[in-house]
Amino acid sequence: MSKSNRIKFILLWLSTLTLFACQTPPQHPLQTQSDYILVGKFDSFEEYRIKTIELIRKHRYFLSNSPEQEVEMNSPYEIKPTQPNGKGILLVHGLSDSPWTFIDVGHSLAKSGYLVRTILLPGHGTRPADLIDADSDDWQALVAKHVQLLSQDIEQVYLGGFSTGANLAFIHAQQDDQVQGLMLFSPGFKSDTELDAFAPIVSFFKEWIIEAEPNIDSNMAKYESMPTNGFAQYYHTSAEVLDIAYDKPFQKPVFLALTEHDSVLDTTVIMDIFNRQFTHPNSRLIWYGDKTVSKGRVISRDSRVPKYQISNMSHMSLTYSPQNPYYGEQGEFRMCQNGNGRAGYFHCTSGGDVWYSAWGYREPGKVHARSTFNPYFEDMMATALSVLSSSPVENPVMPATD
DSSP, X not given: OOHHHHHHHHHHHHHHHHHHTTOXXXXXOOXXXXXXXXXXXXXXXXXXXXXXXXXXXHHOOOOSXXXXXXXXXXXXXXXXXXXXXXEEEEEEOOTXXXXXXXXXXXXXXXXXXXXXXXXXOTTOSSOGGGGTTOOHHHHHHHHHHHHHHHHHHOSEEEEEEETHHHHHHHHHHHHOTTEEEEEEESOOSSBSOGGGGGHHHHTTTOSEEEOOOTTTOOOTTSOSOXXXXXXXXXXXXXXXXXXXXXXXXXXXXXXXXXXXXXXXXXXXHHHHHHHHHBOOTTOEEEEESOGGGOBTTEEEEOSOBGXXXXXXXXXXXXXXOTTOTTTSTTOSOOOOOSSOHHHHHHHHHTXXXXXXXXXXXXXXXXXXXXXXXXXXXXXXXXXXXXXXXXXXXXXXXXXXXX
């Protein structure tokens, strides 16, 4: 561990000891575990969807005067194609997120003939405190159940995921031969800190790792606060990915999108896993950043797009189109909590002119909100659909790794 990381770890533990006796979390967990168990007992996607919506309505801490909009954004959904192609895809959101993550991706896939389904991971969609008792084993079991249901209704099953959801998708696909391919956005294979391994231990002493102030915790599609256990469960999925990713190659088609400026991931490790272990010749990785990275199966796009006042692209921005009504160019929500400091935050929330970036990016004379949409969305989906249309092969040509 580097000196700087040792210092961070010491400070983390000091804060843990200080807060252990006096901490008063802003939101306490509801008794939803029994309800999550009930939701887990279903025989069809529609039954699951109805039960989950009931759970959200019963337990959600509403943030706006539009409760039905919040319920809709956090509920699982199915999009049926008008011209089915015999293929279906299950999409899995990330830690602190919701099925809204895939609203644009899902409609694009359905237009191309895919039956699209999304799920809501236990602990999500209600209030952040419900992640205090979340367990990644339950998340994996839910994915497995829905893959089984999807396989009953369509001929070919695909999996997709964002961040932690991409980890869950890969873990399942690596052990389930019926999965024909993967679509992964900002996959959380490895975080950018060595300290994530301590999260399961710290969660016993420090309940909250991020406590958003009530006046800024207003994102209807995503938690801003985070219990330490939530990050601990992410770590368990990451550790499992790293255990199995290098064990054997994944030979079926994989589409992967990643931004160079991702503030939470170790993109070097993720790129290496793609190059070495995702061996299908038609697999593609789109890299938003350095244009010189383009080589072989890696396609690069400049993440600086002045037309949209985007300085670079964030971890969460890849799955949303510029037309998204909530996160898009003219969307109703602007993510001003972006490491700008108090003055920059109030400039952003008061409607001042901003640029957009990954967390914490700075340029003189500019205030940056979080980038929340992908200016190359249509280009990305065209590449993704091309990858998914590839036929799985048993003995693909191994790609070059130099």
